[in-house]
Amino acid sequence: MTKLDSFLKEVLRCSNMVSATIHRKVKKPFTLSNGQLIPSGVTIEILSICVSSDAGNFTHPDEFDALRFYNIAQQYQDEKTGSYGPVSNTEFSAADSRTLSFGYGRHACPGRFLASAEIKMILGNILTDYEIKLPAGVLERYKNLSFGPYVVFPESLEKDLDTESFVVSQRAPN
Numbered sequence: 001m002t003k004l005d006s007f008l009k010e011v012l013r014c015s016n017m018v019s020a021t022i023h024r025k026v027k028k029p030f031t032l033s034n035g036q037l038i039p040s041g042v043t044i045e046i047l048s049i050c051v052s053s054d055a056g057n058f059t060h061p062d063e064f065d066a067l068r069f070y071n072i073a074q075q076y077q078d079e080k081t082g083s084y085g086p087v088s089n090t091e092f093s094a095a096d097s098r099t100l101s102f103g104y105g106r107h108a109c110p111g112r113f114l115a116s117a118e119i120k121m122i123l124g125n126i127l128t129d130y131e132i133k134l135p136a137g138v139l140e141r142y143k144n145l146s147f148g149p150y151v152v153f154p155e156s157l158e159k160d161l162d163t164e165s166f167v168v169s170q171r172a173p174n
């Protein structure tokens with residue numbers, strides 16, 4: 001399960017549905033350390049995609065590494081107890097300042113634990129009951145398209161999703 005956790009966290013790090021999270025309406029004006037005034041009434045947001053792809057946070061941040069967080073967690077594992085300790089933040093459902101996938105701090109997503117459990121149940125069923133493969137001749141995943149702050153399927157893929165993009169067949173019962 002720790003490897004699935006790592007895989008899911010890396011999927012959100014690399015292919016989040018949005019490139020910006022933590023939107024806030026400014027109630028009182030304030031000034032940044034570079035002198036820029038942020039007036040009241042405007043909406044600000046954090047470009048989380050810049051945080052999660054920062055080389056200061058992750059080695060080779062542009063690569064998809066399914067075991068990235070699993071390997072980070074190993075560094076924090078207590079040899080005696082086997083637990084990973086609170087500092088690793090490598091669980092899929094952790095609100096993590098290096099990815100911001102679920103936000104961070106007081107307003108971090110409260111639904112992340114439910115989302116994590118649901119996604120794992122769905123994936124568990126798919127992996128148990130189905131064979132999944134790319135269509136013949138296709139060797140890599142389609143490229144994400146960005147539309148404003150949103151990451152969307154390429155238009156052609158939406159049409160083909162059921163038939164061609166993933167060849168899915170149900171396993172015969174044992």
Ligand code: HEM
Binds near residue numbers: 023110
């Ligand atoms: C993979 C699935 C999900 C992702 C990636 C996600 C991500 C986020 C993000 C980035 C925020 C903004 C945090 C902020 O502004 O600081 C948020 C807030 C929130 N999410 Fe989720 N979320 C997911 C699933 C869910 C589910 C399943 C629920 C409810 C059952 C939920 C309920 C909420 C609520 C109520 C807030 C507002 C929290 C607040 O403002 O205090 N989310 N979520």
